[in-house]
Amino acid sequence: MKQGEFRNWILFENNDFIVINKPPYISTLSDRNDKVNIISLAKEYWPDAQVCHRLDKETSGALAIAKNPEAYRHLSMQFENREVVKVYHAVVAGLHQFEEELVDRPILPLGHGVVKLDKAKGKPAETIFNTLTTFRKHTLVECLPVTGRMHQIRIHLTSLGTPIICDEQYGGEPLYISSLKKKFNLKKDTEELPLIKRVALHAYELHFYGLGNEKISTIAPYPKDFDVLIKQLEKNA
DSSP states (O other): OOHHHHHHHEEEEOSSEEEEEEOTTOBSSOBTTBSOBHHHHHHHHSTTOEESSOOOTTOEEEEEEESSHHHHHHHHHHHHTTOOEEEEEEEEESOOOOSSEEEEOOEEEEETTEEEEOTTTSBOOEEEEEEEEEOSSEEEEEEEESSOOTTHHHHHHHHTTOOBTTOGGGTOOOOOGGGTOTTOOOOTTOOOOOSOSSOOEEEEEEEEEOTTSOEEEEEOOOOHHHHHHHHHHHHTO
């Protein structure tokens, strides 16, 4: 991956922060299984760069990077005090009308990148959900995590009986165009592929305060796969 690509992901930059639109399939932090990750690319671009939070490898969207230690501390405190506003979009199975739907269910990490809901041993976890659009058999949901636990949005949606499509780890199923189109004919000797090959979750907005107390707000446009998914759902609604 060329360094120039990192530049193309930048949504916002000043003397202290960079906000990028992270593509899917790239780990935020260094990973034994991946040579390429966001932190190494960020450090090539700016040697003192530090990632202020993380997105799952499959999740795309707005990700904040500090350019100096003071900026890193400043944003870390905002995360700790729950002052950072993160807005995610997810596509879930079924038709749902969420309006400020609060899920308050503690989460316990089990290791190996898996979590479960556990009232006794889990750490507090809260997410607010709102319906943005309903299609024929699916819903586009706005997800507002109050806390920042691993896989929080994914497992909280599953707890509502609305797993994210293609999130097989938490009960979501792949979505095929044949399930949307009545007259869909697959070419002979070809295997149908899912409309999106990853968990359909995108970090759409990020809002926090800079060192001068100025508000920094960014919107991360959908990447190609998520955009195609939404357009197909609209087209076949």
